[in-house]
Amino acid sequence: MKRVLVLLAALLGISGVALVPEGTARSAPAAQAAEAVTMTCSRPVLDVATGQPLSIGGIPWYAEAGDTIMSHEWQGRPRFEYAGRRYHYIGGVAGPNRIFIVEDCTQPQATPPPAPPPTVTRIAEDVYVFSQTGYTTMFIVTEEGVIVGDPIGNARARLLKEAIERVTPLPVKYVVYSHHDADHNTGAAVFKDTATYVAHVNAKDKIAARNDPNSPVPDITFEDRMTLRLGRARLELSYVGRNHSDSSIVALYPARRVAFIVDFIPIGDLPFGTRNEDYIAEWIESLRRVEAMDFDTIIPGHGNPGPKVWATWIREYFQDLVTAMEDAERAGLAQRSPQMLASVRAALYPKYGSWNLFGPRLADNVRGMYEYWGRMGRFPAR
Numbered sequence: 552m553k554r555v556l557v558l559l560a561a562l563l564g565i566s567g568v569a570l571v572p573e574g575t576a577r578s579a580p581a582a583q584a585a586e587a588v589t590m591t592c593s594r595p596v597l598d599v600a601t602g603q604p605l606s607i608g609g610i611p612w613y614a615e616a617g618d619t620i621m622s623h624e625w626q627g628r629p630r631f632e633y634a635g636r637r638y639h640y641i642g643g644v645a646g647p648n649r650i651f652i653v654e655d656c657t658q659p660q661a662t663p664p665p666a667p668p669p670t671v672t673r674i675a676e677d678v679y680v681f682s683q684t685g686y687t688t689m690f691i692v693t694e695e696g697v698i699v700g701d702p703i704g705n706a707r708a709r710l711l712k713e714a715i716e717r718v719t720p721l722p723v724k725y726v727v728y729s730h731h732d733a734d735h736n737t738g739a740a741v742f743k744d745t746a747t748y749v750a751h752v753n754a755k756d757k758i759a760a761r762n763d764p765n766s767p768v769p770d771i772t773f774e775d776r777m778t779l780r781l782g783r784a785r786l787e788l789s790y791v792g793r794n795h796s797d798s799s800i801v802a803l804y805p806a807r808r809v810a811f812i813v814d815f816i817p818i819g820d821l822p823f824g825t826r827n828e829d830y831i832a833e834w835i836e837s838l839r840r841v842e843a844m845d846f847d848t849i850i851p852g853h854g855n856p857g858p859k860v861w862a863t864w865i866r867e868y869f870q871d872l873v874t875a876m877e878d879a880e881r882a883g884l885a886q887r888s889p890q891m892l893a894s895v896r897a898a899l900y901p902k903y904g905s906w907n908l909f910g911p912r913l914a915d916n917v918r919g920m921y922e923y924w925g926r927m928g929r930f931p932a933r
Contacts, residue, residue, distance in 0.1 A: 669707070671714045675807040677784065679718065680850055681711050686734075689811050689850045690715055691804060693782030696724035699742065700802065700811045701735040701852060705765055708738025724781055725749055727788065728769060729813035730799040731757040735852055740765045747771060749779065751790050754798035791841055794834035795823065803846055813852030816841065816862050820854065821903065821912040822869070831869060831923045832930040838866035868903055872916060873932040875899055892917055 669683035677692045686703040688711065697715055702708035715723065722745035728736045731754035739748060750758070750769035759768045771777075779786040787803045795815040802811040814823065815834060841862040850856045875898035876891075884891035895917055903909055 666706075669710050669714060671718075674848070674850075674856060675809065678804065678807050678809055679714075680856060681707075681714055682855070683707050683710065685853055687850065687852055687854060687856075689809075690723075691781075691784055691786070692719050692721070693784045694721075695782035696721045696745075698725045698727065698779065698781055698784065698786060699723050699746070700727055700850075701729050701813060702726065702738035702741065703735055703852070705738040708741045711738075712741045722746075725779060726767075727779070727786070727800075727802050727811070728754055728758070729802070729811065729852060730754060730796045732796065732814070733761060733763070733766065735813060737763065737766050739767050743767055749773075749777075749788070751798040751800050753796075757798065789840075789844075791837040792833050793830035794837040795829055797828070797830070799837075801841060801844070803844060805846070808845075808847040809850055809856075810841075810844065810846050810848070810859075811850045812841065812862075816849055816851065816865050818849060818851045818854050818857035818861050820907040821909050822865060822916065823912070829919065829923065830927075831920065832927065835866050835869050838862050838869075842866070868899075870932045871899060871902065872920065873930075876917060876920060877932070886921060887918065 666684050669681055672680045672682075674680055679690050679692070681688050681690065683703075684707075686707060688700040688703050690700065690711075691698040692715075697719060699711070699715070702711060712723075723742040724746060726739050726742055726746045726748050728739075728748065728750035730751070736750075736758060739746075748767050748769045749771045752772040752774050755769050755772050758766055773788060773790070775790055777788045779788060785805065787805060789801045789803065791799075791801055793799075799813065799815050804810070815837065817823070841859075844859075847859055848856050849859055849861055872895070875895040878898065879891045879894040880886065882894065884894055892914055896913060899913065900909070
C-alpha cells in the first residue's frame with residue numbers, strides 16, 4: 552500500500568509530502584499552509600527516489616519520539632521545521648517534487664550515531680580550520696587575541712570556543728559574520744563577553760529581525776571594504792556584490808594567502824539549489840571579482856578548504872548551465888520538462904558529473920534559474 556501511495560504522489564507531482572506509518576497522527580494538507588506530522592518512533596527520513604536516508608549537512612535526519620515535522624512553503628520552496636528548532640531547505644538537498652517518508656517503525660533500526668567530534672586543522676602559522684558535521688569556519692590567533700569566522704550553530708559554537716581555548720588563553724576579540732544566514736551566525740553569543748561582531752551592512756537588519764539572543768547583532772558594519780587589525784594580523788573584508796545572498800563577504804588574510812568565503816563558492820559541490828534570494832547574474836560577476844584577488848586557498852562554510860580556482864569553476868558552471876538550458880529550448884524541448892532536464896544533464900555531466908550532489912542539485916538549479924529569469928530577466932551566458 553505504501554508503495555502505491557508513493558507512486559501515486561509522484562504521478563500527481565506532489566512536493567514536500569511526508570508519508571508515515573499507519574496510525575501516525577497527521578493533519579490534512581493545505582496549500583501554502585503548515586502540515587504537521589507527529590512522529591511516534593525514531594526513524595530516518597528516506598528519500599523515495601534513492602531509498603537512502605536523507606542527510607542534512609552530512610548528518611542523517613532522524614525524527615525523535617513526540618517530535619513534529621512541519622512542512623510548508625517558504626518563498627516558493629518546501630521548508631521543514633524539525634522539533635521547533637532546525638530548519639532544512641529540503642529542495643536544495645534532494646531536488647523539487649521529491650517525496651519523503653519515515654521508515655516503518657516495525658522494522659529494527661539502530662540508534663543514530665552521535666555527532667562526530669570536531670576537527671581542528673592548523674593550515675598556517677596562525678590560522679586554524681574548525682569543522683564538524685558538514686560545517687566549517689576558521690579562527691586566527693594573534694598576540695593580542697583571536698579573530699573568529701562564523702560560529703556555525705549553538706552546539707558547534709560551544710565546541711569552537713573550547714577548541715580555541717585549547718590553542719590559546721587569549722580572548723576572542725572579533726567575530727566576523729560571512730553573511731546573514733542563521734545556520735552560519737547562530738551561536739555567536741558564546742563570545743559576547745569579549746568579542747565585537749562585524750558584518751556587511753546588509754546583514755545587520757536581517758540578523759536583528761530574528762531577535763535571537765544567540766546571534767548578536769553586528770556592532771560594526773561596512774559597505775565596500777574594511778580592514779580589521781589585531782596584533783600583527785590584518786584581515787581585509789570585501790563586499791563583492793550580491794550572489795548567494797546580498798550580504799556575503801570575502802575575509803582575506805593576505806599574510807597567509809587564505810580567504811574565508813561561505814556558500815557562494817562551494818568546494819567540490821554543485822552550488823546550492825538556487826533560492827528566491829539568490830542573484831545569479833550578479834553571482835557570476837562577484838566570482839570574477841574573487842578571481843581577481845591575490846590569494847591561494849578558500850576556506851568555505853561547508854567541507855574542506857580548496858584552491859582559489861574553484862571561484863572560476865563555479866562561475867563556469869553557472870555559465871554552462873545557462874548555455875545548456877538555452878540549447879535545450881532551441882532544440883524544442885519544453886521548459887522544465889523531463890526531456891529538457893535530461894538534455895541539460897547530458898550536456899553538463901562530462902564536466903561536472905563528478906562533483907558532489909550533481910544529481911540532486913542540478914534539477915533544483917534548473918528550476919531556480921527559471922525562477923530567477925522570471926523575476927530578473929535573462930542574462931548573457933558569457
